[in-house]
Amino acid sequence: xxxxxxxxxxxxxxxxxxxxxxxxxxxxxxxxxxxxxxxxxxxxxxxxxxxxxxxxxxxxxxxxxxxxxxxxxxxxxxxxxxxxxxxxxxxxxxxxxxxxxxxxxxxxxxxxxxxxxxx
Amino acid sequence: xxxxxxxxxxxxxxxxxxxxxxxxxxxxxxxxxxxxxxxxxxxxxxxxxxxxxxxxxxxxxxxxxxxxxxxxxxxxxxxxxxxxxxxxxxxxxxxxxxxxxxxxxxxxxxxxxxxxxxxxxxxxxxxxxxxxxxxxxxxxxxxxxxxxxxxxxxxxxxxxxxxx
Numbered sequence: 628x629x630x631x632x633x634x635x636x637x638x639x640x641x642x643x644x645x646x647x648x649x650x651x652x653x654x655x656x657x658x659x660x661x662x663x664x665x666x667x668x669x670x671x672x673x674x675x676x677x678x679x680x681x682x683x684x685x686x687x688x689x690x691x692x693x694x695x696x697x698x699x700x701x702x703x704x705x706x707x708x709x710x711x712x713x714x715x716x717x718x719x720x721x722x723x724x725x726x727x728x729x730x731x732x733x734x735x736x737x738x739x740x741x742x743x744x745x746x
Numbered sequence: 747x748x749x750x751x752x753x754x755x756x757x758x759x760x761x762x763x764x765x766x767x768x769x770x771x772x773x774x775x776x777x778x779x780x781x782x783x784x785x786x787x788x789x790x791x792x793x794x795x796x797x798x799x800x801x802x803x804x805x806x807x808x809x810x811x812x813x814x815x816x817x818x819x820x821x822x823x824x825x826x827x828x829x830x831x832x833x834x835x836x837x838x839x840x841x842x843x844x845x846x847x848x849x850x851x852x853x854x855x856x857x858x859x860x861x862x863x864x865x866x867x868x869x870x871x872x873x874x875x876x877x878x879x880x881x882x883x884x885x886x887x888x889x890x891x892x893x894x895x896x897x898x899x900x901x902x903x904x905x906x907x908x909x910x
Contacts, residue, residue: 732751739768739778
């Protein structure tokens with residue numbers, strides 16, 4: 628039922644997990660999602676990315692930094708320019724997590740079906 | 747008969763929408779969700795079992811139960827009832843617990859709103875929306891699923907439970 632929290636489940640040690648950035652943080656912001664969409668099409672320099680947005684270059688730069696920390700973008704130096712590459716492997720974490728969460732609910736509901744039959 | 751499971755996520759909005767139909771009248775389904783003895787029989791996917799420690803089904807009341815693994819490991823699940831419409835809706839706030847099942851104040855929270863409705867005369871639809879209050883909550887699912895605990899394999903049901 629309801630409960631759920633998700634939460635408690637991880638108990639204490641989970642709270643001590645360091646708050647490294649992750650993929651969920653990467654996609655939490657609409658501008659970052661747009662940047663990911665852009666870079667999924669091909670690697671670009673930060674300047675080239677910034678040209679696609681009205682926001683200040685610094686703002687875009689900050690978003691790129693966060694995405695890099697989340698490891699969904701990878702920096703590669705080509706000559707004097709730094710190019711940012713999209714890292715699709717990282718995005719898979721989302722699917723994997725969600726699939727397991729979905730499976731949990733499926734299993735639970737199947738058990739509830741059985742219980743309801745017996746009530 | 748299909749039970750039409752819906753599982754939709756909106757990660758940007760930090761919500762998960764879960765809908766399921768049951769071939770039983772709403773009174774029975776409601777009972778299965780609000781009677782701790784019945785809840786224990788379905789809430790923990792096998793081989794885990796659920797043991798209720800606190801059950802106070804009133805607004806402001808708490809539900810604390812442990813999911814117990816085959817080796818005795820416990821994952822506490824804590825929820826506070828924030829709204830109850832008898833026979834039709836329940837809202838709860840979920841919080842993290844410490845190893846003894848005490849909720850950690852100031853930690854990330856999740857909110858769930860569940861509605862029960864009659865369909866096809868004698869069947870029931872249950873519609874739940876879970877909202878996470880900050881990315882940290884979802885993050886912990888991920889940490890829990892990928893990095894914490896013991897002997898994790900991605901296919902391990904234990905983890906799946908941890909992701910709950």
